[in-house]
Amino acid sequence: MKKGIHPEYRPVVFQDAAANFSFLTYSTVQTDQTTKWEDGNEYPLYRVEISSASHPFFTGKMKFVDATGRVEKFQKKYQNTAYGKRAKANEQAQQPQQGAGEQK
Numbered sequence: 406m407k408k409g410i411h412p413e414y415r416p417v418v419f420q421d422a423a424a425n426f427s428f429l430t431y432s433t434v435q436t437d438q439t440t441k442w443e444d445g446n447e448y449p450l451y452r453v454e455i456s457s458a459s460h461p462f463f464t465g466k467m468k469f470v471d472a473t474g475r476v477e478k479f480q481k482k483y484q485n486t487a488y489g490k491r492a493k494a495n496e497q498a499q500q501p502q503q504g505a506g507e508q509k
Contacts, residue, residue, distance in 0.1 A: 412433035413433065414431055414433055415432070417431070417432040417451055418450050418451070419451050419452075419453055421453050421454075421455065422453075422454070423454065423455065424456065426459070429448065436449045436451045438452075
């Protein structure tokens with residue numbers, strides 16, 4: 406291997422904030438944060454949004470994770486279209502009217 410052209414390959418702690426799960430592995434990822442690991446040594450820390458501990462494929466559970474607001478952005482974008490207005494009207498029509506079926 407040529408010297409000075411490859412990134413540093415070092416132990417790094419990856420932390421999944423959604424599942425409060427961390428694991429130590431080797432990587433070339435660059436980060437400024439550090440953390441103290443279970444063995445007492447300090448390692449670079451890299452935070453991830455989804456790992457095997459929080460991904461629905463591995464956990465078997467559907468878990469809503471919307472870190473970037475994609476759902477709200479989509480709903481806001483299409484709420485004023487004909488399709489969005491029709492969906493809103495259908496939603497309101499399906500809600501049961503209070504007091505309609507009650508007898509005293």
